[in-house]
Amino acid sequence: MSHIPTQRRNEISIGTLSGRTGLAVSAIRYYETQGLVAPERNAGGQRRFLRSDIRRLSFVMIAQKFGFTLDRIREVLGRLPEKRTPTAADWTDISHDFRVELDAQIAALTRLRDKLDGCIGCGCLSLDRCALYNPDDAAGEKGAGPRYLLGDEVVKSDG
Template sequence: MILIMQIKPLATRGLTIGDISARTGLAQSAIRFYEDEGLVHPTRTASGQRRFERADIRRLSFVRISQNLGFTISEIRSALSTLPQNRTPTKRDWERISARFRRHLDQRIAQMQKLRDTLDGCIGCGCLSLQKCKLYNPDDRAHSRGTGPRYLMGDTPSDVGK
């Protein structure tokens, strides 16, 4: 007796949302949210059930890690949009994204170090509530650049008034 195997199209043989949930640790509602946000693109069966590719496990894991690092959905979507939809991303594909995220993380680390080093003094908000602020921000000049902690947001005293 010869058995003939039929190869089913991806829409009927892909991973279910339950499979993806079990593999990534994400709730099914989160996976549906990420789909709505355009981070994954499952196909649908004739009955409307989602079917995911194995590459979606990596994409969703990347989303989870990126969010833990403080990246927004918009930033993550932008990064994932550079990956191919028709094949599993390669090591080189992920290295490109990693380099891009590394630059953002380096900027955040520098900002956090600056915050740590200046936390007990003027935080650059332009409030003039501390004697030290008058030295860094006379006449509330930092306010001319906008609201918030201007110096911690990247402005410098030399930028103020420009």
């Protein structure tokens, strides 16, 4: 029992992971409950993450920027190889999937905007004939709770 280090080469603490990703410690714990990371525990019961979890959580953050839910992100992460540290190629693969969904979302939003243009022209903006009323575009119903398509703030290039 001399000096077995608590934090070995390839294992990092939650605080270190927080520092490297910019995520709050509480957020990382929450992500664990959501199945987005699965750290081991050391003898004292503290979480020990892999270095590759830095990249994993970074991916989560980026996907969130794109508006994907944690559920969807968990699904996509499930396509990474289990018993091997993911390679750059693995990450490229799943990023490509996101790219496809993202294109679809941009297209949907653009279609909706174009319909708005039509409605600005005709001034109807409300009743049954209005193209904006056909509910086949944009977010659909999915049980209780809120549904969003876009955030609440326009992006600013600079303050």
